[in-house]
Amino acid sequence: xxxxxxxxxxxxxxxxxxxxxxxxxxxxxxxxxxxxxxxxxxxxxxxxxxxxxxxxxxxxxxxxxxxxxxxxxxxxxxxxxxxxxxxxxxxxxxxxxxxxxxxxxxxxxxxxxxxxxxxxxxxxxxxxxxxxxxxxxxxxxxxxxxxxxxxxxxxxxxxxxxxxxxxxxxxxxxxxxxxxxxxxxxxxxxxxxxxxxxxxxxxxxxxxxxxxxxxxxxxxxxxxxxxxxxxxxxxxxxxxxxxxxxxxxxxxxxxxxxxxxxxxxxxxxxxxxxxxxxxxxxxxxxxxxxxxxxxxxxxxxxxxxxxxxxxxxxxxxxxxxxxxxxxxxxxxxxxxxxxxxxxxxxxxxxxxxxxxxxxxxxxxxxxxxxxxxxxxxxxxxxxxxxxxxxxxxxxxxxxxxxxxxxxxxxxxx
Amino acid sequence: xxxxxxxxxxxxxxxxxxxxxxxxxxxxxxxxxxxxxxxxxxxxxxxxxxxxxxxxxxxxxxxxxxxxxxxxxxxxxxxxxxxxxxxxxxxxxxxxxxxxxxxxxxxxxxxxxxxxxxxxxxxxxxxxxxxxxxxxxxxxxxxxxxxxxxxxxxxxxxxxxxxxxxxxxxxxxxxxxxxxxxxxxxxxxxxxxxxxxxxxxxxxxxxxxxxxxxxxxxxxxxxxxxxxxxxxxxxxxxxxxxxxxxxxxxxxxxxxxxxxxxxxxxxxx
Numbered sequence: 001x002x003x004x005x006x007x008x009x010x011x012x013x014x015x016x017x018x019x020x021x022x023x024x025x026x027x028x029x030x031x032x033x034x035x036x037x038x039x040x041x042x043x044x045x046x047x048x049x050x051x052x053x054x055x056x057x058x059x060x061x062x063x064x065x066x067x068x069x070x071x072x073x074x075x076x077x078x079x080x081x082x083x084x085x086x087x088x089x090x091x092x093x094x095x096x097x098x099x100x101x102x103x104x105x106x107x108x109x110x111x112x113x114x115x116x117x118x119x120x121x122x123x124x125x126x127x128x129x130x131x132x133x134x135x136x137x138x139x140x141x142x143x144x145x146x147x148x149x150x151x152x153x154x155x156x157x158x159x160x161x162x163x164x165x166x167x168x169x170x171x172x173x174x175x176x177x178x179x180x181x182x183x184x185x186x187x188x189x190x191x192x193x194x195x196x197x198x199x200x201x202x203x204x205x206x207x208x209x210x211x212x213x214x215x216x217x218x219x220x221x222x223x224x225x226x227x228x229x230x231x232x233x234x235x236x237x238x239x240x241x242x243x244x245x246x247x248x249x250x251x252x253x254x255x256x257x258x259x260x261x262x263x264x265x266x267x268x269x270x271x272x273x274x275x276x277x278x279x280x281x282x283x284x285x286x287x288x289x290x291x292x293x294x295x296x297x298x299x300x301x302x303x304x305x306x307x308x309x310x311x312x313x314x315x316x317x318x319x320x321x322x323x324x325x326x327x328x329x330x331x332x333x334x335x336x337x338x339x340x341x342x343x344x345x346x347x348x349x350x351x352x353x354x355x356x357x358x359x360x361x362x363x364x365x366x367x368x369x370x371x372x373x374x375x376x377x378x379x380x381x382x383x384x385x386x387x388x389x390x391x392x393x394x395x396x397x398x399x400x401x402x403x404x405x406x407x408x409x410x411x412x413x
Numbered sequence: 414x415x416x417x418x419x420x421x422x423x424x425x426x427x428x429x430x431x432x433x434x435x436x437x438x439x440x441x442x443x444x445x446x447x448x449x450x451x452x453x454x455x456x457x458x459x460x461x462x463x464x465x466x467x468x469x470x471x472x473x474x475x476x477x478x479x480x481x482x483x484x485x486x487x488x489x490x491x492x493x494x495x496x497x498x499x500x501x502x503x504x505x506x507x508x509x510x511x512x513x514x515x516x517x518x519x520x521x522x523x524x525x526x527x528x529x530x531x532x533x534x535x536x537x538x539x540x541x542x543x544x545x546x547x548x549x550x551x552x553x554x555x556x557x558x559x560x561x562x563x564x565x566x567x568x569x570x571x572x573x574x575x576x577x578x579x580x581x582x583x584x585x586x587x588x589x590x591x592x593x594x595x596x597x598x599x600x601x602x603x604x605x606x607x608x609x610x611x612x613x614x615x616x617x618x619x620x621x622x623x624x625x626x627x628x629x630x631x632x633x634x635x636x637x638x639x640x641x642x643x644x645x646x647x648x649x650x651x652x653x654x655x656x657x658x659x660x661x662x663x664x665x666x667x668x669x670x671x672x673x674x675x676x677x678x679x680x681x682x
Contacts, residue, residue: 024547024548032547032548033545033547033548034516034543034544034545034548035471035543035545036471036472036542036543036566036568036590037545037565037566037567037568037570037571037579037590038472038566038568038569038570038590038593038594039570040545040547040568040570040571040575041568041570041571041572041575042570044572180478180482181468181469181482186469187469190469190470190471193471193472194471194472194473194474194594194595197472197593197594197595198593198594198595198598199593200570200593201593294521295520296517296520296521297515297516297517297520297543298469298517299469299471300543302520305517307517307521309490309521310488310490310491310492310518310521311467311490311491311517311518311519311520311521311522312466312467312468312485312490312517312518313468313469313517314468
């Protein structure tokens, strides 16, 4: 390696070695652009702007400045020694995205898209949110750049995540409750799309995950790949070698693809995406389309979905609002089919147990989303020898979840 | 020649414009759809757009969203919609039926199976809202084998380059979305739409219909002055929703509403 300085890895460079998607946004049979005609022109305009600015040194320097001074990058790579010792197997390193400004990886992407919005002359940004982390990250950068911000959120999620709702309002955003369908993330996405098609002249839609019509899956990945670039160099720097396995939770899949992507060509590095198994795959109450779903078309792209035999999208279940989504980014669908990444599911109770373990053993309170990745790591680590390295994306902090955890214990805060 | 093209040619020869109402299949209940279809035809509908319920109708406003939810309470899926069309065809061999909906139900049935079954049921065209021409080659080749037209949308945001590409792939007619927004919006600018339609006519010989934002006899009349077809959805669906628990009256009122539009469109301009 010519450069093992983590600070260098946290900068976004142009002309990366991305070969997929193709020009129409396809990852093999997945991805694409399945939207109503009104959005085809705006998506083409966005694609051109994104491709242009990702090669523009001035834009990249602005983005890198914000990532360093506003977000606080690079985020540390932390050797969880006590936890590794407890599990008695592989050494576990946590990529601390929970330490970013706003407390999760979501801000890497919102900073990028909001700067792009400003370059495109858009004065209003809209976003969908599930757990509220992407909504908070969008409202935050909107405040930072002086842009109007409207966040769509399912009314069920609003009940589950009242702290984040208040946080968004404090930041000056308008939070619109969505009462349609299952009243969760997928319905918030539908409503944001409807807003965008109506206000397309002045509005930029910041999608929070690696799903949606092209160019979103590629663009969000490129903004999140800073996670994997940093982690790769930090791991080499701290241990002199690459990790043996990567583990990340997968809802839409943005933190996972952000970690995985810079390692795709490192064939010795295994990748595990952890979906929400809810009450158990066998109960049908889960949010694990890669584990137990089938391919279909939703929200502008072809990917694995939770659907019935009529092609209707079915309601999902997860303890974590951020994973409660019936689809998944098309690049994950592709990585699954070609066998480059493996996708597994962790149930609610397993995730909850891992939440408590990490909090007590390492003094780090993880988000319930990230706890799914931690719970799988607890299964994986003991099977590996002590010289092996598992690198886990700790995608967000758990402060937002303490009410959920308290309620499960029958405690009212 | 398919029923859609036959229909437009006959109307053109008579110097008439097409009236195309939209209803969601199975809304408010499955047994109402067939009598509603016949009433729409008896009162002047030339072509019918029959909505296929989908759980995530991303391009629809609240009125059509709720109609979809009512239909889904009865678990109305694509195969039920095809059954309804088969029933309709037993007594009506003439009025073209276009299915309108989202891709996933068709995707799950399979393109080949869908084309075959839709053709057998008597479907004449399909408009897949979230399937632009760029993604439609595979479906289109299946549809062509069975003579089913694929109707595409044109929008105010469609560039001239795309316009030409879409015109080259479309058959039956073109559906111009009169405004930026979802179904049921209320911001129709007649002059602007007239200008766009004139421009589209320079690029294609296909009939051009206009939908979105047409609420009543007056807007239907204005739009029919410069288009080949007037498409009315949310106002009709609203009327159906209001009378959901009074089936007989709902069917009568839906018929009256279509008759009013018919009269307005046919009156001398």
